[in-house]
Amino acid sequence: MRKSAIVSLLVIGLLVFTVAPAFAHRVRGGVFIGVGPYWGPYPYWYYPPPYYYYPPPTVVVEQPPVYVQQPTPPPPPAEPSYWYYCQSAKGYYPNVQSCPEPWTKVPARPQ
Numbered sequence: 484m485r486k487s488a489i490v491s492l493l494v495i496g497l498l499v500f501t502v503a504p505a506f507a508h509r510v511r512g513g514v515f516i517g518v519g520p521y522w523g524p525y526p527y528w529y530y531p532p533p534y535y536y537y538p539p540p541t542v543v544v545e546q547p548p549v550y551v552q553q554p555t556p557p558p559p560p561a562e563p564s565y566w567y568y569c570q571s572a573k574g575y576y577p578n579v580q581s582c583p584e585p586w587t588k589v590p591a592r593p594q
Contacts, residue, residue, distance in 0.1 A: 564591040 566575050566589045569582035577585065 565589060566591050 524581055526560075559579040568575050568589045569579045569584070569586060572579040576582075
């Protein structure tokens, strides 16, 4: 009887130590004899440090603006200047203020 009790205690002890790690994966936390406190399925040193993926920055190369200078337009043609002549008064406007017939348009001359 004593021998069977020792054998059964050994079997129970082996079962406890072999089943305990598998059981620990399902239950978070616990205290085990000979082992320190345990939180989670794996010890903290098992997890690798987090590696974050940062995509490379987007590089936008803008071309400088192109300026095309337009040629300056030529000045508009000057309006031809005219003098107004009165045949009957034999004079030009504004020296002659009124004329009985229509005024005659005469191209201006440099003075």
